[in-house]
Amino acid sequence: MTIKEIAKLAGVSSAAVSRYLNGGYISDEKKEQIKKVIEETGYHPSAQARILRTKRACLVGVVVPKINSESISRVTAGIGQVLSSRGYQMLLASTDNRPEKEIEYLKLFENYPVDGIILIGTIITGEHRKFLKNAKVPVVVVGQCTKYANCIYHDDYGAGKAMGKLAASLNQASGGGHIAYIGVTRDDKAAGAAREDGFRAGLKSAGIELDEDYVRMSEFRTDSGYNAALSLLEEKDDIDIISCATDTIAAGVIEALHIYEKHVSERAKSTKGVKDTNIRRVTVTGFGDNQLLKAVSGGIPTIHFGYKTSGIRSAELLLDVIERGEKIPVEMKLGFRLVNERTEI
Amino acid sequence: MTIKEIAKLAGVSSAAVSRYLNGGYISDEKKEQIKKVIEETGYHPSAQARILRTKRACLVGVVVPKINSESISRVTAGIGQVLSSRGYQMLLASTDNRPEKEIEYLKLFENYPVDGIILIGTIITGEHRKFLKNAKVPVVVVGQCTKYANCIYHDDYGAGKAMGKLAASLNQASGGGHIAYIGVTRDDKAAGAAREDGFRAGLKSAGIELDEDYVRMSEFRTDSGYNAALSLLEEKDDIDIISCATDTIAAGVIEALHIYEKHVSERAKSTKGVKDTNIRRVTVTGFGDNQLLKAVSGGIPTIHFGYKTSGIRSAELLLDVIERGEKIPVEMKLGFRLVNERTEI
DNA sequence: CTGTTAGCGCATTCAG
DNA sequence: CTGAATGCGCTAACAG
Numbered sequence: 001m002t003i004k005e006i007a008k009l010a011g012v013s014s015a016a017v018s019r020y021l022n023g024g025y026i027s028d029e030k031k032e033q034i035k036k037v038i039e040e041t042g043y044h045p046s047a048q049a050r051i052l053r054t055k056r057a058c059l060v061g062v063v064v065p066k067i068n069s070e071s072i073s074r075v076t077a078g079i080g081q082v083l084s085s086r087g088y089q090m091l092l093a094s095t096d097n098r099p100e101k102e103i104e105y106l107k108l109f110e111n112y113p114v115d116g117i118i119l120i121g122t123i124i125t126g127e128h129r130k131f132l133k134n135a136k137v138p139v140v141v142v143g144q145c146t147k148y149a150n151c152i153y154h155d156d157y158g159a160g161k162a163m164g165k166l167a168a169s170l171n172q173a174s175g176g177g178h179i180a181y182i183g184v185t186r187d188d189k190a191a192g193a194a195r196e197d198g199f200r201a202g203l204k205s206a207g208i209e210l211d212e213d214y215v216r217m218s219e220f221r222t223d224s225g226y227n228a229a230l231s232l233l234e235e236k237d238d239i240d241i242i243s244c245a246t247d248t249i250a251a252g253v254i255e256a257l258h259i260y261e262k263h264v265s266e267r268a269k270s271t272k273g274v275k276d277t278n279i280r281r282v283t284v285t286g287f288g289d290n291q292l293l294k295a296v297s298g299g300i301p302t303i304h305f306g307y308k309t310s311g312i313r314s315a316e317l318l319l320d321v322i323e324r325g326e327k328i329p330v331e332m333k334l335g336f337r338l339v340n341e342r343t344e345i
Numbered sequence: 346m347t348i349k350e351i352a353k354l355a356g357v358s359s360a361a362v363s364r365y366l367n368g369g370y371i372s373d374e375k376k377e378q379i380k381k382v383i384e385e386t387g388y389h390p391s392a393q394a395r396i397l398r399t400k401r402a403c404l405v406g407v408v409v410p411k412i413n414s415e416s417i418s419r420v421t422a423g424i425g426q427v428l429s430s431r432g433y434q435m436l437l438a439s440t441d442n443r444p445e446k447e448i449e450y451l452k453l454f455e456n457y458p459v460d461g462i463i464l465i466g467t468i469i470t471g472e473h474r475k476f477l478k479n480a481k482v483p484v485v486v487v488g489q490c491t492k493y494a495n496c497i498y499h500d501d502y503g504a505g506k507a508m509g510k511l512a513a514s515l516n517q518a519s520g521g522g523h524i525a526y527i528g529v530t531r532d533d534k535a536a537g538a539a540r541e542d543g544f545r546a547g548l549k550s551a552g553i554e555l556d557e558d559y560v561r562m563s564e565f566r567t568d569s570g571y572n573a574a575l576s577l578l579e580e581k582d583d584i585d586i587i588s589c590a591t592d593t594i595a596a597g598v599i600e601a602l603h604i605y606e607k608h609v610s611e612r613a614k615s616t617k618g619v620k621d622t623n624i625r626r627v628t629v630t631g632f633g634d635n636q637l638l639k640a641v642s643g644g645i646p647t648i649h650f651g652y653k654t655s656g657i658r659s660a661e662l663l664l665d666v667i668e669r670g671e672k673i674p675v676e677m678k679l680g681f682r683l684v685n686e687r688t689e690i
Numbered sequence: 691c692t693g694t695t696a697g698c699g700c701a702t703t704c705a706g
Numbered sequence: 707c708t709g710a711a712t713g714c715g716c717t718a719a720c721a722g
Contacts, residue, residue, distance in 0.1 A: 012693085013694075014694095014717095015718085026692090045456065048714090049714070049715035050716055051716095052394055052699070052700095053715085053718080054698090066418070067413075072413075076439065089438075090438070090439075092439060094425070108404075111393065112392050112393060113393055136346075222637055222640050251637050254640060255639075258643055292567055293637065295567050296596050296599050296600065296638055296642045297641045298603055347700085348700060348701095359700080359709085360710080363700065366700095372707065375707095393699075394699035394701090395699080395701075396700095397714050397715070397716095399701070400714085
């Protein structure tokens with residue numbers, strides 16, 4: 001069903017139908033005829049052809065590393081809020097944490113009818129930079145700092161440092177166990193490198209050096225955090241703090257602690273003479289302020305980032321360049337809040 | 346940058362470039378020239394124009410109620426897996442649990458370059474049925490049963506019944522408290538009506554009737570589950586089981602229990618004479634088998650649905666009609682597994 | 691207010 | 707093997 005056929009059926013020109021659809025000048029009489037025909041036929045205009053002409057889709061594409069994440073959903077909620085208030089819609093593409101897929105979807109969006117792209121960044125490779133440098137549609141990057149596009153990111157280093165200081169004070173108060181850290185790949189400059197470096201700096205400011213034997217790497221998944229924690233617990237028996245680069249990882253660590261404690265105390269029972277009161281109380285910390293984790297665990301020390309805010313700002317930034325052709329490059333760094341109140345549980 | 350300009354620069358016709366791009370007949374000589382020009386200019390063909398011609402995008406749109414959900418991410422993981430193995434890409438649209446937005450995005454996809462649509466269903470309104478009845482692109486619905494499209498759904502009633510039976514046996518073993526249920530809107534036939542009806546049936550098969558005073562409604566959110574649980578706990582002091590329609594809600598209930606117990610035991614301390622040992626041990630159950638919840642809580646009785654499988658099947662179904670024009674309507678019901686092992690914590 | 695016309699960028703006949 | 711010509715469905719001048 002095309003605009004032409006509608007025009008013929010209604011006895012008008014295709015231009016008249018187009019105007020009817022887009023609110024141009026049309027006599028009430030013809031308006032009626034057209035309306036009737038459209039209803040009868042159940043005609044829907046092809047957005048594609050329209051966009052091919054107008055170059056304007058009122059749509060933005062958002063590339064995200066994964067779907068099942070509270071932080072990411074907070075960002076997209078922010079984006080969605082300003083987009084819909086300004087008459088835009090949002091399409092998401094998820095890459096399963098695979099940088100190649102990121103490029104793939106960026107290219108998809110570049111050649112599809114979207115007016116702009118928001119990339120929730122993880123690892124910025126050379127390919128990414130190349131893409132950003134000559135993208136033919138405006139792009140803003142959230143969560144990572146880059147010179148090649150407008151970007152909004154969080155103070156991961158500062159947050160890491162604050163967490164490091166907190167860990168140090170907790171450690172000193174509890175009296176002398178070891179601090180462990182479970183990080184993510186340093187290729188991720190924000191969640192990987194910056195948080196870890198900040199954490200080390202925070203410790204150092206309290207005179208503590210993070211021992212490499214107490215450091216593990218994890219994927220951005222609970223089960224991976226679980227494994228990292230188990231490896232830590234099996235090798236070391238003097239850990240009193242496990243700081244994790246994300247709350248998702250922290251959840252896995254909590255699980256591992258439960259299981260490990262159970263395991264140890266059972267061995268203690270069977271091997272008479274070993275006192276099972278020997279089990280050390282381990283504090284787990286995270287980043288991200290995950291609400292589900294807080295609800296179930298009662299809350300662990302973590303960092304609250306303004307994810308929704310970064311979503312809002314990124315969408316505003318993007319629309320500024322789409323609609324007003326704003327050309328001045330922007331790098332925006334957002335702060336954080338240390339969360340250390342344990343819900344009364 | 347268009348195909349024509351490339352053609353001019355390479356000294357060939359636009360058709361030659363098109364053939365180069367799509368693997369048609371081209372002499373090696375011209376191939377080289379074109380390749381060079383394309384690399385120099387960084388030209389990308391417009392997918393839009395191509396699709397306008399070919400009517401084939403190798404893309405499917407997926408409409409989801411929310412982004413931050415383990416069950417939904419499992420479905421989309423399944424979809425993504427078969428799609429990418431068959432050369433398709435996937436675009437997501439999230440509706441924030443708002444049925445109107447669902448229609449909006451369904452229409453968007455209908456007129457955009459996607460070859461098919463998968464709807465992860467919540468509430469099927471008249472508008473939905475109307476859309477499904479005369480959609481001009483194939484649609485499959487996941488998670489809800491409908492006559493108006495191919496659909497794949499889960500045995501929510503059976504799962505509810507199994508959970509009802511479990512609750513009954515738990516209740517009888519613990520000796521006589523009350524069973525409470527926190528559901529979601531019955532407009533959601535699957536997660537709302539079917540689970541609740543099944544639950545009641547399961548209880549009834551053990552001779553127990555669910556008391557309406559012990560039933561609450563919640564949104565699909567942790568904080569809403571928290572509020573529902575609080576209202577329950579404040580009114581009733583003889584609850585020993587709270588069954589929830591989703592694990593997300595269950596997380597909120599767990600939080601509420603922690604807080605309420607704390608609250609009660611403090612009052613007990615200040616009001617001398619009240620014995621705080623009086624606090625009843627409440628079992629919380631859910632649906633969905635959320636892994637983060639399991640890790641942190643040690644696991645609650647819940648239902649594992651084959652979400653990834655339903656994703657896989659739905660994508661296969663969709664591709665069957667897209668590629669082979671399969672016309673026979675399909676309704677597929679998938680089973681479940683009752684999860685009742687508490688991780689050794 | 692209205693119809694005619696000329697493309698948007700590309701793929702596909704169809705002669706050469 | 708190749709290029710010229712045609713049209714996908716729609717909108718934006720333009721002349722009535």
